[in-house]
Amino acid sequence: MDDPRLLEFEDLIRVFMESIAHLAIPDIFPWIMYILPGALTGLIFHLDLQKKNIYKFLNYFNKEIEEHRATLDRDCPRDLIDGYLMMMEEKAEDPDNTFSEKDLAILILDLFLAGSxxxxxxxxxxxxxxxxxxxxxxxxxxxxxxxxxxxxxxxxxxxxxxxxxxxxxxxxxxxxxxxxxxxxxxxxxxxxxxxxxxxxxxxxxxxxxxxxxxxxxxxxxxxxxxxxxxxxxxxxxxxxxxxxxxxxxxxxxxxxxxxxxxxxxxxxxxxxxxxxxxxxxxxxxxxxxxxxxxxxxxxxxxxxxxxxxxx
Ligand code: HEM
Structure with a gap:
């Protein structure tokens, strides 16, 4: 419960959930973004804050991905991150490859927000x-x-x-x-x-x-x-x-x-x-x-x- 990484994560989730409240209006009426000047929408809907929060999350997950990569045992994958990293390696030469670290970080974010x-x-x-x-x-x-x-x-x-x-x-x-x-x-x-x-x-x-x-x-x-x-x-x-x-x-x-x-x-x-x-x-x-x-x-x-x- 006192794990600093867990506490950091909980804090990120809390701040994120509170900040997305600002997006309720453009999410429901997206055309509003086209009729108001860009600077105004940024200000009203706190778009910089949203971007900053997303980046904080992605940085958090990137650290996690790096730790997984450093300790990956291909004979014994521990979780989704290990499995994804192995697929990424397997598909590295494939021209249709869509696996990437950025995609993995976003996938984890989706799973945490929707799932946890x-x-x-x-x-x-x-x-x-x-x-x-x-x-x-x-x-x-x-x-x-x-x-x-x-x-x-x-x-x-x-x-x-x-x-x-x-x-x-x-x-x-x-x-x-x-x-x-x-x-x-x-x-x-x-x-x-x-x-x-x-x-x-x-x-x-x-x-x-x-x-x-x-x-x-x-x-x-x-x-x-x-x-x-x-x-x-x-x-x-x-x-x-x-x-x-x-x-x-x-x-x-x-x-x-x-x-x-x-x-x-x-x-x-x-x-x-x-x-x-x-x-x-x-x-x-x-x-x-x-x-x-x-x-x-x-x-x-x-x-x-x-x-x-x-x-
Ligand atoms: C009590 C728990 C949960 C509730 C009440 C819930 C509810 C919902 C609702 C209402 C939607 C939107 C459906 C729609 O658009 O009509 C949704 C979408 C989704 N949920 Fe859950 N969910 C729960 C748990 C989870 C868990 C545990 C996961 C994954 C680990 C998850 C993953 C997703 C994903 C990926 C979507 C998007 C699906 C799509 O757009 O195709 N959810 N959920």
């Missing part, structure tokens, strides 16, 4: 929600105790035997609606949708949060109710319509399977031995942090963590 922050924030939401709803936490812990003997870690096979835990994870994904408006897409042809004409080239964004709280799909949508995901026999039912935390279609989340696995393994491991609760005299504030624009983050706040009796 998203799961971390969703888990943070889970800690805050379950601290606020102790009865839900206790039910989930009772299921964990029943399925996983003390000290045993869950495997994906246990998922089927843990419908309540699955229900909690799905309800967290719905309530948090991490990517509230999804990622911008462009209509590739003229389209008619729900009575609206969408000309080719239009930027289209989802309305994930709105759909996740639409009473046409959800009974008592504002309430945190994991039970809505269970049928009368207590079996988990993966409701599909009105639920799109990972987007839909060809460009839906590439890491969905990994994210689902992470959420299941992390949450069962953590709640098996720990209790999350509101600190004495304090209430956890569940609305989204308004300072973060592109994702729905919780406000960072204190939570009391105690060890479960017997652990």
């Amino acid at each position: 922050e998203s799961s971390t924030i969703t888990l943070t939401w889970m800690f805050y929600y379950l601290a606020t709803y102790p009865e839900v936490q206790q039910k989930m812990q009772a299921e964990i105790d029943e399925v996983l003997p003390k000290g045993t870690l869950a495997t994906l096979e246990d998922k089927l035997r843990m419908p309540y835990t699955e229900a909690v994870i799905h309800e967290i994904l719905r309530k948090s609606s991490l990517a509230a408006t999804g990622v911008q897409h462009v209509a590739t042809r003229d389209t008619q949708l729900g009575g609206y004409f969408i000309p080719k080239g239009t930027i289209v964004m989802g309305a994930q949060e709105t759909v996740h709280h639409d009473p046409r799909y959800w009974d008592r949508p504002d309430e945190f109710l994991p039970e809505r995901w269970l049928d009368q026999q207590g079996k988990f039912t993966a409701k599909k319509e009105g639920f799109l935390p990972f987007g839909v279609g060809k460009r839906s989340c590439l890491g969905e399977a990994l994210a689902r696995m992470e959420l299941f393994i992390f949450s069962t491991t953590v709640f098996q031995s720990l209790i999350f609760s509101q600190p004495p005299g304090k209430k956890i504030d569940l609305p989204y942090d308004p300072k973060v624009v592109f994702t729905h983050n919780p406000k960072i706040q204190d939570v009391l963590i105690t060890i479960r009796p017997g652990f």
Whole structure:
């Protein structure tokens, strides 16, 4: 936790996430960049700051890549960076080669921003929600105790035997609606949708949060109710319509399977031995942090963590 490289990375992520809020307007209305003078857009949207932050990230990853290169064991690649470096060498003479160190650094940045922050924030939401709803936490812990003997870690096979835990994870994904408006897409042809004409080239964004709280799909949508995901026999039912935390279609989340696995393994491991609760005299504030624009983050706040009796 005190590793200076990790702390540096956490700081880079935090500053980056806060600074991209300035890009919300040109991201949604890109034409604004063409009608305002360049110097003005730079000033309003803090473009220099964005560039500086990206370079800081790329420098950070370049150091990591160099360290990997210096210690690379071709018989025993450790991770994606090692694998990529080996492919880079293999393709060095290929005229169609697209592998490069810059591409690798950007790939790592993409994976960290899309892959690491998203799961971390969703888990943070889970800690805050379950601290606020102790009865839900206790039910989930009772299921964990029943399925996983003390000290045993869950495997994906246990998922089927843990419908309540699955229900909690799905309800967290719905309530948090991490990517509230999804990622911008462009209509590739003229389209008619729900009575609206969408000309080719239009930027289209989802309305994930709105759909996740639409009473046409959800009974008592504002309430945190994991039970809505269970049928009368207590079996988990993966409701599909009105639920799109990972987007839909060809460009839906590439890491969905990994994210689902992470959420299941992390949450069962953590709640098996720990209790999350509101600190004495304090209430956890569940609305989204308004300072973060592109994702729905919780406000960072204190939570009391105690060890479960017997652990
Ligand atoms: C709880 C965790 C996560 C949530 C809620 C989430 C959500 C999303 C959403 C809403 C999109 C946009 C989909 C669209 O455009 O319609 C997306 C895209 C993406 N996600 Fe995730 N994600 C999560 C975890 C991950 C992980 C773990 C990875 C990879 C390690 C990942 C990699 C990506 C990538 C690469 C894209 C872009 C896909 C494309 O444009 O083709 N995500 N994610």
